[in-house]
Amino acid sequence: MAITARLGSFDDLMRELPPGTAASVEPIARKLRAVIFDDFPEAVEVVRLGDRAASFGVGPTKGSPQE
Helix, strand or coil: CCCCCCEECHHHHHHCCCHHHHHHHHHHHHHHHHHHHHHCCCCEEEEEHHHCEEEEECCCCCCCCCC
16 A cells, blocks of 8 residues: 655645634744744755644754764
């Protein structure tokens, strides 16, 4: 069975917020994202729309020789 990830941008994720929560969640999510990139400019962001999630990572990836 193949699993297809639905990836997108952070803006895509914000557009898919439920209308009743968008007004309160979006400003917090955008501020948190800004804090992450201010503190870790090398951070990598992966947005999985199917999971309604944005993940951030720094450092070597799992299974890499640097791990």
